[in-house]
Amino acid sequence: MTTTEGASVQLDHLVPPKEMEAVRQTSADTCTDSISLSSSPSCKEKEPFFTVRTMKGDVRETGTPDTLDDAWVSGRRGDMIRLTGKHPFNAEPPMTALMENFHTPQELLYVRNHGDAPQLDAATHKCKxxxxxxxxxxxxxEDVKRFPPSSVTMTQICVGNRRKEQNQIKQGLGFNWGPTGVGTITYTGALMxxxxxxxxxxxxxxxxxERWLEGVGADETLRNGAYGTGxxxxxxxxxxxxxxxAYEINGEPLSVDHGFPFRIVAPGIIGGRFVKWVKTLDVVEGHPKNHWHWHDNKVLPPGVEVSNVGKEGWWQRPEYIIMDMNVNGAILSPHATExxxxxxxxDGVGTVTMKGYAYSGGGHRILRAEVSTDGGLNWKLARHTDQLKSPTGRCWTWTFWEADVEVQTDRETVVCFRAQDDAMNIMPDVPTWNLLGMMNNAWYRIMLRPSGSPGELEAVHTLWATENDPIHPANVHARVPAGKGTGEAKEPPSHQLQVKNENRMETRGMRMSSACEASSFSASLQQWIPSAAQREVLRKVAVLSGVAVCTVGVLEGVEVLRGGRGVFFGRT
Amino acid sequence: MTTTEGASVQLDHLVPPKEMEAVRQTSADTCTDSISLSSSPSCKEKEPFFTVRTMKGDVRETGTPDTLDDAWVSGRRGDMIRLTGKHPFNAEPPMTALMENFHTPQELLYVRNHGDAPQLDAATHKCKxxxxxxxxxxxxxEDVKRFPPSSVTMTQICVGNRRKEQNQIKQGLGFNWGPTGVGTITYTGALMxxxxxxxxxxxxxxxxxERWLEGVGADETLRNGAYGTGxxxxxxxxxxxxxxxAYEINGEPLSVDHGFPFRIVAPGIIGGRFVKWVKTLDVVEGHPKNHWHWHDNKVLPPGVEVSNVGKEGWWQRPEYIIMDMNVNGAILSPHATExxxxxxxxDGVGTVTMKGYAYSGGGHRILRAEVSTDGGLNWKLARHTDQLKSPTGRCWTWTFWEADVEVQTDRETVVCFRAQDDAMNIMPDVPTWNLLGMMNNAWYRIMLRPSGSPGELEAVHTLWATENDPIHPANVHARVPAGKGTGEAKEPPSHQLQVKNENRMETRGMRMSSACEASSFSASLQQWIPSAAQREVLRKVAVLSGVAVCTVGVLEGVEVLRGGRGVFFGRT
Known part of the structure; x- marks a missing residue:
């Protein structure tokens, strides 16, 4: 695990902030605050730095300038919807723009940055x-370009695509992606x-x-070390x-936000494995040790929540690490609020042409794209584009679909969309809530209702629905987990097979010592946290960031937490 | 397409018998008749021969002798549940036997024969x-054994596994498989x-x-030619x-019912592609022409029914040809009626230990096996066996799971099972009905209810439930398609991509001439159908067999249909 500047101690065991749940339940406003702490470049090395995920990601912040850290980055489109405030740059394109082209322009492809975009010089940056x-x-x-170039056209997704719908059921640990955390581009690069x-x-x-290839990026300012995974x-x-x-998207050099000068690309696999700004590639035995490999890109069972994820050791379990994209899709036209x-x-009936996308993972083709206006009793087959096939028969790209849908003109109509791939994976009716809100692929629902003007209907998408709307996830089915936990039984069944290397999770960096080294922090703490006001902001950061905050000890009755470039404290 | 003896004419366009739906709706008894026409070996060449799928496959016919055609076959276990009457041999093991071993004994592995098992001599049989x-x-x-032998342990499924639950919603075109059309064996053979x-x-x-490998077997007595697919x-x-x-299962030579001397085996793919008794292997351009490649192993959209499947050309559409197994599982203990x-x-609550299996396709691992007693609101994680990994990280085998489930002792409890694989494919709540009843993988439900004796509960499985039981598919959700068709729009969307070779279906044998050649039958018809009684039986056969019956013309007001070794007629 990469150590960060200003924090020379070992990480202690991972505990999510204990007050997180309580804060969520009592103060929705707190959760929707967008907090971004950054420092001036001149004191970057000295002061704590932290970036947070916000819960209010669907509000587009027009005209917000980049922080100083990313101020050097050019070419970001002003109409990208920023999901985590000013910084880091996490953004998805507007619904109206995504389907203008089957191939997504690079600057319209969603961006997931965990922190500052590193400023790399192609002439000197090397990957070991x-x-x-x-x-x-x-x-x-230049070395990478000397390998025979290979190009692949593929759909790339953020694992959090459509996460907001999960957060509408119950707030999890991730920020609110809408349905455009996806795009289709052509990457060119050297075959790994x-x-x-x-x-x-x-x-x-x-x-x-089992061996893995671990890739780690150059974004070393993150609180848990540079982003890496395997x-x-x-x-x-x-x-x-x-x-x-890969070093090119759509024939252009990778932009900074997409990993200049090169990134890992794996068709059919979640974008979370596409490490950007690659600095190291290591062939390792067993799972990579990188923090993010274990604490991100997981779908945990629905009974795993903030309250038990840490103490029951769920982060340390490799079986929930996800790889292939799942089958998914959305209605993008009419767009939300259209x-x-x-x-x-x-009489009282009209036809609206609807459009959207569908994709699957693992090289699977979309078999059916369907819409229903009677809650899934009958489905109308949408027409959809053929999917490009790779030389070995894989389909790495999405499909665009289109259907003429009969709706009520004098009252509301709920329209459900689902897709099925050629391996019989089908978008389920109801989401299964998971703590990280990943891979949400329940039927995509929109509602059309009279707008108030004669002959016009207003479109409402699930992720912008209120709890009074029938398509709000909480109203679709009462399937909100009741917080009973997983009820997991840990003993092996009688037919247990002993398979080599399965379930070995005691890896370096994951099973951390529980010994506190709080005393080593005492001197620097005063320097790092100069004021009570800043401590309060840091406490909020700790609460909001959740997953990745580590308890490193207790000092004078204060729980000491560790952030990106320093140490701050949590609750007293 | 292989032509059959006694029928030298070209097949006409494929039309399912028009009265089929009517017969189903008006005469359930007719549908449950088990009709098996066979002839004595001596007149085998001369008389029409036909085998049918029955609708009453879940009734075990104890002690039924094999027909003369299969009488030479030895080693069939008496406790295998025969699903299509005496002949052909289509059978699945009892629930109580399947989970006795993680590796299924060869004689307990489900069998899907379309007709007679061919009697081949290993010394002389050759595959071209x-x-x-x-x-x-x-x-x-011997030649095949000279290639370096390769072994793979894998779960093999019948695509019809759990079909009966689909037929409970609405009778489709297949017979009733229970939940044991599956097994895990080790195949040994030459790498293709x-x-x-x-x-x-x-x-x-x-x-x-795109190229395919077409395999065709030696079971040439079938009405549409030897079984083959690609x-x-x-x-x-x-x-x-x-x-x-492959020429061995679990270290033994293949039994006759599993394809002696060799069969095609493809891990992670539906058993329907595992051609037995292989006689030819052909590298072909485009999809194979074999009848079964187009008319079997398809999952058609839910709006495709008997009434529109033929006239709308659904059989000719290659995109619905299925390949990978999907995620599935069942509760086998307690077994049905236990x-x-x-x-x-x-107080009023007790614990029952439940066991079952789960599997997925395409090399995917089972991520979660879960049970719910509150209709899917909360899920309890079952413990399950690790899954063997292939040298390239694929999981080709099932897992056995086990969970202690809390149930009511004084009233009924519905227990739902579902599994999810590592590609996020999850068994859906409700089945999506499809005409061939394939790949059914909805939650597996059982019900425990007071048996009448104190302290005892009776287990009822969905597939043996009556319409009065809450777990009957028709009661789970009212998702029976209302027969509106697919509403399919056929024009391409505006973003249509022209992809090489997609949607070319005009293949030899599939786009058949609509010209009737009835006159060429007139001479032989009298010979083939000697009596009115036999004609009536043949009519029923035509009705029951459905899918594979072809109209070849109209003769003297009688629709002429074509069967396995001859020609018979349908409705007047």
Whole structure:
């Protein structure tokens, strides 16, 4: 795990802030505050720095300037919807823009930055390829370009795409992505298998754990070290799966927000594994140790909540690490709040042409895109675009669909959308809530209702629905987990098979010592947290950031938490 | 398409018998008749022969002898549940037997025979490998064994596993599989890639259609030609996917019912592609032409029914051809009708240990096995066995799960089971009905209710539930399609991509001439259908068999239909 400046101590065991749940339940306003702490460049090294996820991500903040940290970044479109306030840059395109092109322009592709975008010089930045290889490499952009170039057109998703609908059921630990955390682009780069062949992956001895390729970026200002995660090595070595170290999108160099000079790309797999600004590539035995590999990109069982995720050790369980994208889709036209005029097709009935996208993961093709206006009793097949196939028959791209839908003109109509892929994966009726709000793929619902003007209907999307609307997730089905936990039984069943390396989770960095080293902080704490006001802001940060905050000890009755570039304290 | 003896004419367009729906609606008894027409071996060549699917497959016919056609087959277990009457042999094991072993004994593995099991001599039977290859081969069993042997432990499913639950909603075109059309075995054989390399697949010219490997068996007595179907060629050439021409199960030679001397095996893919008794392997351009490739192993949209499947051309559409197994599972203990004594755990509450299996396709691992006793509001995580991983990280096997479930002792409790795989595919709450009743993977429900004896509960499974029981599919949700059709819009959307070879369905044998050639039958018809009684039986057969019956013309006001070894007529 990368250590951060200003915090030389070991991480202690991971505990989410205890008051988090209480804060959520008692103060919705607190949760929707957008808090961004940044420091001037001159004192960057000295002061604590922290960025937060907000709960109010669906409000577009027009005209908000970038923080100083990202102020050097150019080319960000003003109409991208910022989901976490000013900083970091987490953004999705407007519904109205996403479907203008089947291939998404780079600047319209959603961005997920965990912190500052690192300012890298292509002439000097190198990626080290190492660990279980016989010929460690240091690759500049020019070096990577010397490998035979490979291009793949693919749909890339944020695992949080459509997360807001999960947060509408119950607030989880992530910020509110709408339905446009997705795009389809053509990446060009070197095949990872070529790079690994050049580095010479050491032969396996047959007794070690399954191997992974760990990639870590240059965004080293994050509170838990640079963002990094892994892919199973076999996926990287299988040329038919087209895993790349990519340096171009749509024929252009990667923009800063998409990982200049290069990023990992793995078609059919969640975007969370597409490490940007790659600084190291390591062939490792067993899962990578990087913090983010364990604390992000997981779908935990619905009974796992803030209250038990840490104490029951759920972060340390590798089986919930997700890889393939799932089947998903949305209605984007009519967009949220759009006023439409249905074509009259009968008494009190009209027709509205609806459009949207659908995709799946793992190379699967969309088999059916369907809409229903009777709650799923009957489905109308939408027409949809063919999907490009890779040379080995995989479909890595989305499909655009279109359907003429008959709706009521004098009262509300709920329209449900679902897709099914060729492996029979189907978008489920109801979401299954999960703590990180990931991979939400329940039927996409919109409502059309009389706007007040004759002949016009107003479109309401689920994620902008209020609790009074029938399509609000809490009203679709009463399937909000009642907080009973998972009821998990841990003993193996009688037919337990002992399989090599399964369920080994006691990895370095994950099973941390519980010994407190609070005393080592006492001197620097006064410097880091100069005022009571700043301490209060930091407390809010701790509460809001949730997942990634670590307790490092208790000092004079104050729980000491650790942030990105320093230490701050939580509740007294 | 293979032509059958006694029918030298071209097939006409495919039309399901028009009266089929009416018969179903008016005469449930007719549908449950088990009709098996067979002839004595001596006149086998001369008389029409036909085998049918029955609608009453869940009734075990104890002690029914094999027909003469299969009388030579030995080793069939008496406790296998026969689903289509005496013949052909379609059988699944009892619930109580399937989970005795993680590895299913060969004789307990479900069997799906479309007709007679062919009696092949390993010394003389050969498989021809041909078409787009440079070195056509003829392989005996000994030849196949000369390739380096490869073994793979895998779960194999019948695509109809759990079909009865779909038929409970509305009778489709398939017979009633329960939840044991599945097993886990170790196959050993030659890698298909090795065989194809030996045959020398011709280089692609880049302009042809996607290539497939078509396998056809030796069961040539079927009404539509020997059973055959295809796999995309790339899957067969990718050694990591372990497609085999297998000659052993669990270290034993294949039994007759599993394809002696060899069959195609493709881990993670539906059993319907595992052609038995392989006689030819052909590398072809575009989809194979075999009847069964188009008329079986499809999941059609829910609005496609008997009334529109033929006239709207659904059989000719390749996009509904299914490949990967989907995520599925069941509760097998307590088994259907079992009386259990819950461990008392409170007032009016007791605990019952439940067991079952779960699997997924495409190499995906089961992530969660869960039970709910409150209709899906809360889920209890079952403990489950680890899953074996292939050398390239794929999970080809099922998992056995176990959970202690709290139930009511004084009134009924409905227990729902669902599983999710690591690609986020989750068993849906409610089935989506499809005409062939395939891939049904809705939550598996059982009900425990007081048996009448103190302290005892009776288990009822969905597939044995009556319409008065809450777990009957028709009562779970009113999601029975209302027969409105698919409402499909056929024009392409504005973003239509022209992708090479997609949606080309005008393949030989599939786009048949609509010209009737009834006159050519007139001479032989009298010979083939000697009596009015036999004609009546044949009519029923035509009605029951549905899918595979073809109209070949109209003769003297009688619609002429074509069966396996001859021609018979349908309604006047």
């Amino acid at each position: 390829v190492g660990s279980l290889v016989s010929r460690p490499l240091e690759l500049s952009l 298998a070529d790079i690994l062949d050049a580095a010479g992956v050491l032969p396996e001895d047959g007794v070690g754990e 892919l199973p090595l076999w996926r990287c070595m299988d040329r038919s799966l087209q895993v790349l170290l 006023i439409v005029k249905p074509q009259k097709s009968g | 490998v041909g078409s787009l290859v440079s070195r056509p081969l003829e392989l005996s069993l 890639a090795d065989i194809l390399d030996a045959a020398g697949v011709l280089p692609e010219d880049g302009v042809g259609e 796999l995309p060629l790339w899957r067969c050439m990718d050694r990591s996917l372990q497609v085999l021409l 009386i259990v004594k819950p461990q008392k755990s409170g």
